[in-house]
Amino acid sequence: MNGNTSADCLLDNTATRGPNCLKQTRQLLTLLMEAERAIQRDPDIASTYLNQAIDLLAVERQSGLLPHRNRGGLARWQISRVDEYINEHVDHCIRTTELASLLSLSVSHFSHAFKQTTGMTPLMYVTAARVEAARQYMLCSAHSLSDIALSHGFCDQSHFSRVFRRETGLSPQAWRKLHAAPPLLAALGQRATA
Numbered sequence: 001m002n003g004n005t006s007a008d009c010l011l012d013n014t015a016t017r018g019p020n021c022l023k024q025t026r027q028l029l030t031l032l033m034e035a036e037r038a039i040q041r042d043p044d045i046a047s048t049y050l051n052q053a054i055d056l057l058a059v060e061r062q063s064g065l066l067p068h069r070n071r072g073g074l075a076r077w078q079i080s081r082v083d084e085y086i087n088e089h090v091d092h093c094i095r096t097t098e099l100a101s102l103l104s105l106s107v108s109h110f111s112h113a114f115k116q117t118t119g120m121t122p123l124m125y126v127t128a129a130r131v132e133a134a135r136q137y138m139l140c141s142a143h144s145l146s147d148i149a150l151s152h153g154f155c156d157q158s159h160f161s162r163v164f165r166r167e168t169g170l171s172p173q174a175w176r177k178l179h180a181a182p183p184l185l186a187a188l189g190q191r192a193t194a
Helices: 006-011 019-038 043-063 076-088 096-102 107-118 122-140 145-151 157-168 172-179 182-193
Strands: none
Touching: 019 043, 019 172, 076 096, 076 107, 076 122, 096 107, 096 122, 107 122, 122 145, 122 157, 122 172, 145 157, 145 172, 157 172
């Protein structure tokens, strides 16, 4: 191995893994687990997940970047504080200025340090957190997608669907059908026929 692939990140259990490597490892594992879940029910969806995993590995190999420790980023407690704020305000507009002031940093310094630490801009990070919160909510709620969109800070169902598809590769409805428990699917079906 040459040390520049996501697979290498998976095999490296040292504490020196960078946040980008950890994020990519989580994405890769999620894609592979989703593909495994979907393979029997819907091979096309499983194929989509596997293609996304392959693309993720291919981009890393082409970039030739070695995992390294970022210097000058945010501390863990700062990221924890940002995560807590996002989770508490997921249904409201969250601006980078609010996140920067939360840590008493300038917007410019915060944005640079945040991206260096997480590998994402603050806006991308908030969007990913909104999608993840919506995914978790869809697993245990029979609320409509438009209600879920509004309660998780999206403008409307259309915006939610676009962002959700970009983040997961599936529409919210397809994802819900694939992952929701049978009693929830039955409740959704009853609501649709009512």
